[in-house]
Amino acid sequence: GESVGLHLPTLSVQEGDNSIINCAYSNSASDYFIWYKQESGKGPQFIIDIRSNMDKRQGQRVTVLLNKTVKHLSLQIAATQPGDSAVYFCAAGYSTLTFGKGTMLLVSP
Amino acid sequence: DGGITQSPKYLFRKEGQNVTLSCEQNLNHDAMYWYRQDPGQGLRLIYYSQIVNDFQKGDIAEGYSVSREKKESFPLTVTSAQKNPTAFYLCASSTDAYYGYTFGSGTRLTVV
Numbered sequence: 001g002e003s004v005g006l007h008l009p010t011l012s013v014q015e016g017d018n019s020i021i022n023c024a025y026s027n028s029a030s031d032y033f034i035w036y037k038q039e040s041g042k043g044p045q046f047i048i049d050i051r052s053n054m055d056k057r058q059g060q061r062v063t064v065l066l067n068k069t070v071k072h073l074s075l076q077i078a079a080t081q082p083g084d085s086a087v088y089f090c091a092a093g094y095s096t097l098t099f100g101k102g103t104m105l106l107v108s109p
Numbered sequence: 110d111g112g113i114t115q116s117p118k119y120l121f122r123k124e125g126q127n128v129t130l131s132c133e134q135n136l137n138h139d140a141m142y143w144y145r146q147d148p149g150q151g152l153r154l155i156y157y158s159q160i161v162n163d164f165q166k167g168d169i170a171e172g173y174s175v176s177r178e179k180k181e182s183f184p185l186t187v188t189s190a191q192k193n194p195t196a197f198y199l200c201a202s203s204t205d206a207y208y209g210y211t212f213g214s215g216t217r218l219t220v221v
Contacts, residue, residue, distance in 0.1 A: 009149070036212075042214055042215065043199055043212035044199070044210075044212045046211070049209050089152070096157060096167075097210065099144075099151040099153075100151050101150055101151040102151060
């Protein structure tokens with residue numbers, strides 16, 4: 001099976017900083033990876049995804065990096081804003097997704 | 110607007126009762142999923158269904174049951190056999206895992 005872990009339960013940054021949230025997965029057969037954002041009391045929202053045939057993918061203010069050699073995934077948020085404050089989950093899999101525990105991102109003005 | 114709807118938003122259950130959480134989607138997705146979320150924990154898979162009239166157990170299926178009689182609907186019943194049901198329950202749907210999941214807004218279940 002797959003297990004997914006995040007390195008930090010909480011990340012505190014200043015508004016305008018770049019944020020990096022990390023994730024590790026265990027199953028080298030996993031070929032699809034997703035980042036979600038979850039605000040308090042709400043369901044997770046899709047941020048960005050990446051397939052195993054890619055190393056990097058960019059969206060609006062977000063970049064996902066995939067290092068298959070060390071089974072590591074990261075989410076970079078540029079110019080972090082207070083509205084980015086939420087819990088961020090990564091998920092990995094190849095048929096169903098396994099989710100990590102989440103990192104709470106706290107953005108101070 | 111297409112989406113996935115969970116109801117109710119809040120649900121209270123007495124000891125020994127079965128309760129059913131509703132999940133409906135109008136995205137024409139084939140696959141549907143139920144996850145449980147506890148404070149400080151990741152999402153844990155309860156059941157999933159990739160096609161009507163078929164479903165599979167996830168990692169924590171004990172004490173739960175589901176049905177998939179229609180493509181749009183995937184209700185979850187929390188039975189009295191589930192000893193610690195207080196949690197936030199999330200339903201999701203997808204065309205397949207390669208397109209990510211769309212989540213509902215969740216149901217918070219509390220045992221009273």
